Every structure is written in structure tokens, then in C-alpha cells.
Amino acid sequence: MLGDTGVGKTALLQQFMTSEYMGAIETSFDDDCEKTVSVLLDGEETMVDFVDVRRDQVGLLLQSTNKHVEGYVLNFSITEHTSFQYVHDLVYEIRQERGSSKAVILVANKSDLVRSREVTEEELYDLCQSNDCKYVEVSAALNHKVDELLVGIVKQIRLNSKRE
Numbered sequence: 331m332l333g334d335t336g337v338g339k340t341a342l343l344q345q346f347m348t349s350e351y352m353g354a355i356e357t358s359f360d361d362d363c364e365k366t367v368s369v370l371l372d373g374e375e376t377m378v379d380f381v382d383v384r385r386d387q388v389g390l391l392l393q394s395t396n397k398h399v400e401g402y403v404l405n406f407s408i409t410e411h412t413s414f415q416y417v418h419d420l421v422y423e424i425r426q427e428r429g430s431s432k433a434v435i436l437v438a439n440k441s442d443l444v445r446s447r448e449v450t451e452e453e454l455y456d457l458c459q460s461n462d463c464k465y466v467e468v469s470a471a472l473n474h475k476v477d478e479l480l481v482g483i484v485k486q487i488r489l490n491s492k493r494e
């Protein structure tokens with residue numbers, strides 16, 4: 331889980347925990363930054379380790395060839411263009427450093443705050459089209475489309491592990 335502070339990563343992780351797809355939850359470390367969970371989807375169980383990566387650790391993460399990193403969930407708020415710009419640059423950096431093998435999923439959060447919207451769907455669509463990634467607009471606050479996002483993440487991880 332990457333993205334600027336305040337875009338809703340913690341809120342999103344909390345909503346994942348209440349999802350109907352969520353099975354057992356093991357908190358690997360005694361903090362809010364890492365959660366290992368089992369997700370039950372289509373009769374199959376997938377263990378997912380969600381790590382909320384601090385901005386100052388992102389460089390290290392991208393340079394690492396850690397095979398356990400199956401994908402990058404890039405979070406921003408539709409109400410803050412600067413948070414989108416950060417994610418925009420990260421997409422290019424990930425594709426440059428790690429190629430196209432890993433899943434990159436963009437989360438456009440705070441969709442409930444339509445009137446304060448600063449990021450257009452068009453720029454989001456264009457970024458994803460040219461970099462082979464997916465996006466989902468969600469509201470972590472209203473739990474809107476959060477299940478769709480979780481399912482999308484798990485499907486993407488499964489696809490990738492079958493390719494390898």
C-alpha cells in the first residue's frame with residue numbers, strides 16, 4: 331500500500347477487515363502497518379500481506395527484488411491533485427524499475443467528496459491505459475466499492491502467480 335499521508339490507506343485497510351471475503355486475520359506485527367489476512371474468493375483461499383509503506387521507504391521497496399512483492403496498491407485522494415501526482419510518478423518508476431510483471435492497482439479514494447474533486451477520470455484513465463494498470467474509485471469512509479477493490483487485488487495476484 332503506497333501513497334501520500336492522509337489519502338485513506340488506514341481507513342481502507344480497516345474496511346478490508348470487515349469484508350465478506352475476509353477469512354482469518356493474523357496481524358504479523360503489533361502495529362497498523364502490516365496485516366496478513368486470508369481472502370476467500372471463488373472457493374479458493376489466498377493469503378495476502380498488506381504492508382503500508384512509508385514514503386521514505388518507497389525507494390528501498392522499488393529497488394528490492396523481493397519476490398514476495400506481488401503487487402503495488404497506489405492510493406490517492408480525488409480531492410488532492412498533489413496526491414495523484416505522487417502516484418502518477420510512482421507508476422512510471424515502478425514500471426521502469428520492476429517492468430510489467432507486477433500488478434499495479436490505483437485506488438482513487440474519497441469518491442464521496444465529489445464537489446471537491448481535483449482529479450479527472452480522464453487523466454486517471456490515460457495513466458492506466460499507458461502503463462498497464464487498473465484503477466478503482468472507492469470511498470473508504472462509506473465502504474463504497476471497497477469489496478470490488480479487494481477482489482480486484484486478489485484476482486490480479488492470482489493471475490500474476492499463474493504467469494510466473
Ligand code: GDP
Nearest residue numbers: 334335336337338339340341439440469470471
Ligand atoms: P492515511 O494517512 O493514508 O492512512 O489516511 P487515513 O486512513 O488516516 O485517512 C486520513 C483522513 O481521511 C481521515 O480523517 C479519514 O477519516 C479520512 N478519510 C479516509 N477515507 C475517506 C473517504 O473515503 N472519504 C472521506 N470523506 N474521508 C476519508
